[in-house]
Amino acid sequence: MNKVVSLLFGKTNKQSFEQIVTPYLDLMFKVAYQYTGKTEDAEDLVQEVLADLYHNLTKLQQAEKTKAWIMRCLYNKFVDQYRAQKARPLIDSLDDEQQIPLTQITPDQELLLTHKQVLAGLSQLNSNQRALVTMHDINGYTLVELAEIMQKPVGTLKSDLHRARAKLKILFNLQPSDIQSRHCV
Amino acid sequence: MNCEFIHQNINDVCNSNLTELEQQQVSAHLTNCSDCQQMLSQHQAYLAKLTSLQTPELTAENKQRLLNQAQIIKTATNKNNGFVKGFAVASVLFLSIFLFNQQQVEPVVAPIAKNINLEPFTTQVSLIIYVPEDMPNADLQLQIPDEIELVGYEGLASLSWLVDLKQGANVLQLPIEVPEGIDLNQAIQFIANINNNNTQKDFALEVKLVSPQQGAADSVFNLTNPTANNFNNLG
Numbered sequence: 408m409n410k411v412v413s414l415l416f417g418k419t420n421k422q423s424f425e426q427i428v429t430p431y432l433d434l435m436f437k438v439a440y441q442y443t444g445k446t447e448d449a450e451d452l453v454q455e456v457l458a459d460l461y462h463n464l465t466k467l468q469q470a471e472k473t474k475a476w477i478m479r480c481l482y483n484k485f486v487d488q489y490r491a492q493k494a495r496p497l498i499d500s501l502d503d504e505q506q507i508p509l510t511q512i513t514p515d516q517e518l519l520l521t522h523k524q525v526l527a528g529l530s531q532l533n534s535n536q537r538a539l540v541t542m543h544d545i546n547g548y549t550l551v552e553l554a555e556i557m558q559k560p561v562g563t564l565k566s567d568l569h570r571a572r573a574k575l576k577i578l579f580n581l582q583p584s585d586i587q588s589r590h591c592v
Numbered sequence: 593m594n595c596e597f598i599h600q601n602i603n604d605v606c607n608s609n610l611t612e613l614e615q616q617q618v619s620a621h622l623t624n625c626s627d628c629q630q631m632l633s634q635h636q637a638y639l640a641k642l643t644s645l646q647t648p649e650l651t652a653e654n655k656q657r658l659l660n661q662a663q664i665i666k667t668a669t670n671k672n673n674g675f676v677k678g679f680a681v682a683s684v685l686f687l688s689i690f691l692f693n694q695q696q697v698e699p700v701v702a703p704i705a706k707n708i709n710l711e712p713f714t715t716q717v718s719l720i721i722y723v724p725e726d727m728p729n730a731d732l733q734l735q736i737p738d739e740i741e742l743v744g745y746e747g748l749a750s751l752s753w754l755v756d757l758k759q760g761a762n763v764l765q766l767p768i769e770v771p772e773g774i775d776l777n778q779a780i781q782f783i784a785n786i787n788n789n790n791t792q793k794d795f796a797l798e799v800k801l802v803s804p805q806q807g808a809a810d811s812v813f814n815l816t817n818p819t820a821n822n823f824n825n826l827g
Contacts, residue, residue: 423758425659432658436650446648450658457662518644525645544603545642576638 422468424461431477438478441541442485442534444526456484472555479556482538489534528578536571543568594621598628602635663760712771714743720763727757731787736768737780743767757788 428435435456439449459480460467470476529537538557542548550568554561598618604610605618622629650658733752742748744767755762770776785794 424663425758428659429655432655433650437647440647441645450650450654454658454661457658461662518646521641521644522646525641540642544639545645572635572638575642576634579638579641 424464424467427467427473428457428460428477431474434474435477435481438481438541438546439485441529441545442481442537444530452481452485452488455488456481459484475552475555478542479558482556485538486534524579528575531578532571532574536567536574539564539568540571540575544572595625595628598622598632602632603639605632606636606639660759708773708775712769714767714769716767720761723757723759723762726759727786727788729754730757731785732757733785733787735783737782739770739774739778739780741769741771743769757786 432453435453436449439452439456440446443449443452456477460477467473467476529540532540535557539553542553542556543550548556550561550564553559553564557564598605598621601610608615610618622632731752732755733750735750736742736748742751746769783794785792
């Protein structure tokens with residue numbers, strides 16, 4: 408009878424959709440927010456990725472590297488959306504919807520301004536550069552891991568990352584004169 | 593140790609992710625290289641800015657909503673295509689159970705002519721149960737129609753087992769053998785019973801066996817049946 412039941416419900420040896428994706432939801436949303444810069448857009452992006460994952464549940468169940476597979480789907484979906492909405496700037500201004508929730512998160516106005524500055528900087532990058540910076544410099548993925556996720560050679564990613572960093576450092580006004588007053592890590 | 597190493601491993605240098613030996617060599621190099629000192633300071637400031645980016649939390653309620661919505665979107669937009677493919681690939685007995693709102697797929701209109709199966713064949717039943725909410729540890733009983741056999745368990749009249757039904761679609765696949773001499777145009781009857789939290793529901797489901805040639809066409813009929821589409825709302 409156990410054999411029959413296993414035939415009836417593949418769940419005995421395959422994880423359900425929710426069991427597979429739930430551990431990665433926080434990460435997906437976090438990265439989606441870093442990609443898009445807006446809570447609403449991040450939720451929409453995650454929603455679309457989840458629908459695709461559910462549509463390809465069998466493949467998802469068979470994926471050897473679930474996390475990399477999911478992050479690749481997220482990246483691909485973001486790039487698709489970026490191309491579709493290329494004319495629309497990611498962050499319209501510093502007075503966008505983020506002001507209210509972020510004020511609730513932290514009363515530190517300097518931190519808030521930095522947060523907005525980072526979002527505005529990221530919005531000036533193309534989708535590939537934005538994903539690279541987000542995944543590598545914020546979330547700590549290695550270039551080898553990103554090569555698998557973004558399906559590009561490590562050398563290409565290294566060049567893109569270099570260009571993205573150079574652009575951001577200019578946007579962040581990281582001039583030698585004020586570097587001394589800053590401290591990190 | 594040279595400038596190139598620091599350039600190539602700038603994040604590791606900033607985050608002190610180096611071996612002890614490498615760290616010593618980098619420190620020694622930095623004391624004598626003002627360019628690397630400046631570059632390192634600039635990169636540290638850059639990383640500090642990036643890591644100050646805060647991400648809003650995704651609430652448990654929103655997580656569940658996203659998960660539920662994903663399955664509804666899939667059901668509404670893509671499920672039909674999947675089933676059509678399934679029917680096109682093999683002759684499949686299609687069975688749907690609609691729980692707790694008593695909706696039931698109208699049986700396919702039986703053609704006048706008989707379609708007698710001349711040779712036994714094996715196929716697969718796709719049993720889809722839609723439930724409006726999670727039903728952990730539900731007791732599901734399924735009576736096998738006399739006309740068919742469960743592959744590997746010939747003679748078995750019914751199955752009963754405990755199962756966790758999830759909100760939305762729950763797909764069961766059951767291999768069956770259809771013996772010769774069966775009219776493939778006739779409707780056969782499955783009896784399903786679900787006991788959840790001491791609430792029992794019985795369902796008598798008339799299902800039509802389809803021949804491989806008819807499978808694709810019949811599945812399209814089922815899936816475009818307005819009644820069948822209604823159950824998307826239950827998910």
